[in-house]
Structures are given as structure tokens and as C-alpha cells.
Amino acid sequence: MSDTTLEKSGVxxxxxxxxxxxxxxxxxxxxxxxxxxxTPRSTRGNFEMAAWLFMRLSGVVLVVLVITHxxxxxxxxxxxxxxxxxxxxxRWASPFWQVWDLLMLWLAMLHGANGLRTVxxxxxxxxxxxxxxxxxxxxxxxFTILLGTxxxxxxxxxxx
Amino acid sequence: MPAGTLYRGREGMWSWVAHRVTGVLIFFFLFVHVxxxxxxxxxxxxxxxxxxTYKTPIVALLEYGLVAxxxxxxxxxxxxxxxxxxxxxxxxxxxxxxxxxxxxxxxxVGALYPVLGHAVRELFGS
Ligand code: HEM
Ligand code: HEM
Numbered sequence: 001m002s003d004t005t006l007e008k009s010g011v012x013x014x015x016x017x018x019x020x021x022x023x024x025x026x027x028x029x030x031x032x033x034x035x036x037x038x039t040p041r042s043t044r045g046n047f048e049m050a051a052w053l054f055m056r057l058s059g060v061v062l063v064v065l066v067i068t069h070x071x072x073x074x075x076x077x078x079x080x081x082x083x084x085x086x087x088x089x090x091r092w093a094s095p096f097w098q099v100w101d102l103l104m105l106w107l108a109m110l111h112g113a114n115g116l117r118t119v120x121x122x123x124x125x126x127x128x129x130x131x132x133x134x135x136x137x138x139x140x141x142x143f144t145i146l147l148g149t150x151x152x153x154x155x156x157x158x159x160x
Numbered sequence: 161m162p163a164g165t166l167y168r169g170r171e172g173m174w175s176w177v178a179h180r181v182t183g184v185l186i187f188f189f190l191f192v193h194v195x196x197x198x199x200x201x202x203x204x205x206x207x208x209x210x211x212x213t214y215k216t217p218i219v220a221l222l223e224y225g226l227v228a229x230x231x232x233x234x235x236x237x238x239x240x241x242x243x244x245x246x247x248x249x250x251x252x253x254x255x256x257x258x259x260x261x262x263x264x265x266x267x268x269v270g271a272l273y274p275v276l277g278h279a280v281r282e283l284f285g286s
Contacts, residue, residue, distance in 0.1 A: 056244065059237045066230060074223060075274040083211050085204035088197075105194070112187035119184060140191060148194040151201055159203060 051114050058111040065104040089157040098152055105148040113141040171257050179236050182229040189226055217279035224275045231267050235260040 020026040030036075074080060091097045116137055124130045167173055199207040213219055239256045243249040249256075 056241050059234075059241060063234045063238065067234060070227060070230065074227065075271070079274050079278060080211075080215050080220070080223065081278055083214065085200060085207045088200055088207070108186075108190055112183065112190060115183045116187055119180065144191055144194050147198055151194075151198050155200060159201075 055111060055114060058107045062104070062107055062111060065100065066108065069100075069104060089155075092152065092155050093157070102149065102152055105152075106145060109141055109145050109148075113137060171254060175236055175239075175257055175260075179233060179240070182233040185229050186226070186233060215278070217283050220276055220279035224271065227271050227275060228264075228268060231264050231271075232260070235264055 073083065092101075117134065120130060120133045120137065124133050196207075196210050199210055214223070236257075239253070239260050242256060243253050
């Protein structure tokens with residue numbers, strides 16, 4: 001290695017001065033995967049990021065909603081033994097618990113469905129299998145959310 | 161276990177497996193749960209009949225299992241959120257996991273009597 005080879009190398013001798021300085025800056029190397037005018041527009045939007053954030057936000061809210069629900073249903077006031085039509089009628093007489101259950105229904109179903117979508121994406125490899133499993137998942141999710149919502153809004157304590 | 165991996169076969173992987181399994185279980189439970197609750201729109205008798213099965217000793221055991229799944233998923237979910245959003249989260253992920261396990265054990269012991277007490281009374285007389 002002598003100093004007489006290539007004058008303009010980006011790699012200076014290890015202990016020598018750099019070839020570049022403030023007045024003679026090194027050429028800019030673009031960051032990998034940087035978006036430029038030539039990059040095609042993303043067609044996916046930020047859906048995955050929104051889903052990721054939703055899992056966390058809904059999770060925090062669900063801790064309060066679901067654990068209180070379990071405390072009321074399984075622990076307080078005699079545990080499961082007290083549950084029956086009359087008990088439900090008493091609870092849904094209050095708009096507070098109606099809204100509570102509605103929120104819990106929507107958040108838990110959407111959180112769980114999105115979680116299951118991830119699981120399907122991870123394990124089902126054939127495009128057809130994925131399509132069918134997700135179709136089944138979305139159908140069951142929409143059905144459950146609609147049914148649960150309907151039940152809360154149309155509950156009738158004097159059904160008989 | 162292959163050497164030189166920070167994740168595979170260690171606590172982080174197993175907590176992820178448990179989080180996934182409990183999440184899927186809870187989802188299936190919720191599906192059935194909304195169906196059985198919908199019976200209040202059929203008749204009080206139909207609803208009470210199905211809820212009666214919820215009060216049998218075997219189902220009480222399943223309920224205890226459900227509580228176990230929910231509590232783990234909820235506590236570990238908070239840990240995952242802390243790892244993602246708290247600047248020191250990743251550094252303390254292991255300590256947080258053992259905290260999750262500890263709190264979970266305490267809560268599960270606390271849930272023993274409220275959730276299973278009636279089943280024990282039914283099986284062995286009051
Ligand atoms: C074995 C444990 C459980 C019991 C005994 C139970 C009991 C009940 C009862 C009696 C109701 C009627 C309304 C009310 O009282 O608020 C109800 C509704 C509801 N529960 Fe639970 N619950 C349990 C676990 C859960 C869990 C783990 C979740 C969430 C993941 C959940 C989510 C809901 C929802 C969303 C509703 C409203 C249903 C609708 O819109 O028709 N429950 N539950
Ligand atoms: C009790 C409060 C809850 C908290 C704090 C919570 C938290 C979380 C978090 C943070 C994730 C994302 C994990 C990740 O991205 O690695 C997640 C995933 C998941 N959750 Fe929950 N969750 C809760 C309740 C529920 C309920 C009620 C269900 C079912 C209806 C559920 C089902 C799932 C499923 C299936 C996944 C996907 C698991 C995976 O991809 O491995 N979670 N949860």
C-alpha cells in the first residue's frame with residue numbers, strides 16, 4: 001500500500017487526514033428505502049399502523065371494562081349464583097351499564113378480530129385458505145357485534 | 161435450544177405464545193357469550209336455563225380458566241404496551257414479566273374462593 005495509488009479515494013489512510021472537509025464535502029449517499037419522487041405511492045396507507053395503535057389503546061380501556069365486568073359477574077354479590085333474567089333486567093335498566101356493555105362489546109370484538117387476523121396471516125399460507133378464514137372471521141365478527149348491539153337496544157324486561 | 165438467540169425458547173417467546181393462545185380463547189368465549197346473552201330476547205326461561213349450566217361445578221372450573229386467561233392476557237398486554245411506549249420498557253421487559261406472573265398468581269389465589277366456592281359447596285355439601 002503506497003500513497004502513490006489512486007488519489008481520490010473515499011477511504012483515506014487510516015491515520016491520515018480525511019479527503020473531505022467542510023469546503024469539499026463527501027458525496028451524499030441516500031438512505032436506503034428513502035422515499036423519493038420516483039418511489040411509487042404506497043397503496044396500503046397506514047392501516048397496519050392504525051391497527052397496531054388500536055390494539056394498544058383498546059387494550060388499556062378493556063382492562064378496566066372487562067375486569068370490572070368479571071368482578072361484578074363472578075365475585076361480588078354471590079358470584080355466578082345470582083345471574084338470571086331478573087339480574088340482567090336490573091342491570092340494563094341503567095343506561096350507564098348499557099353503554100358500558102356496548103363499549104365492551106365493540107372494543108373486545110374489534111380487538112379480538114384484529115388479533116385473529118394477525119394469527120391467520122401468520123399461520124395460513126395458501127392464499128385461498130387465508131381468504132376463507134378471513135371471510136369467516138369477518139362474517140362472525142359483524143354478526144356478533146350486530147346481534148349484541150341489537151340485544152342491548154331492544155332488551156325488554158316485560159317480555160312476558 | 162439453538163445457541164446465540166436472544167428470543168427463541170426464552171421468556172419473551174413463551175409470554176408471546178401464552179398471550180396469543182389466551183387472546184384466541186377469549187375471542188371464542190366472547191362469541192359464545194354474546195349468543196347466550198342474546199337469549200334474553202327469546203324468553204326469561206330460555207336464558208335462565210342456559211345460565212343454570214354456568215353454575216355447575218364443571219363450568220365453574222372453566223370460568224376459573226377463563227379468569228386465568230383474561231388476567232394473564234390483560235397483565236401481559238399492559239407489559240407489551242409498556243415495552244412499546246415506555247423508554248425503559250425494553251430494558252425491564254424481563255422484570256416486568258415476572259411482575260406480571262407474580263400479580264397473576266396472587267389474583268388467581270384471590271379468585272379461588274369467589275369463583276370456585278359455590279362449586280365446592282355443591283360437591284361436598286355446605
Ligand atoms: C364467566 C364469566 C362471565 C360471566 C358470568 C358474564 C356474565 C354476563 C352477564 C350476566 C351479562 C348480561 C348483561 C350484564 O349483566 O352486564 C353479560 C354481558 C356481556 N358480557 Fe359478560 N360475563 C362473563 C365474562 C365476560 C368476558 C370475559 C367478556 C369480554 C371479553 C364479557 C363481555 C360481555 C359483553 C360484551 C356483554 C354484552 C352482551 C350483549 O351485548 O348482548 N363477559 N355478561
Ligand atoms: C383485558 C385487556 C386486554 C389487553 C390489555 C390486551 C392487550 C393486547 C395487546 C397489547 C395486544 C397486541 C400484542 C402484540 O401486538 O404483540 C393484544 C393482542 C391480542 N388480543 Fe388482547 N388485550 C386485552 C383483551 C383482549 C380480549 C377481551 C380479547 C378477545 C376478545 C383479546 C384478544 C387478542 C388477540 C386474539 C390478540 C392477538 C395475539 C397475537 O397476535 O399474538 N384481547 N392484546
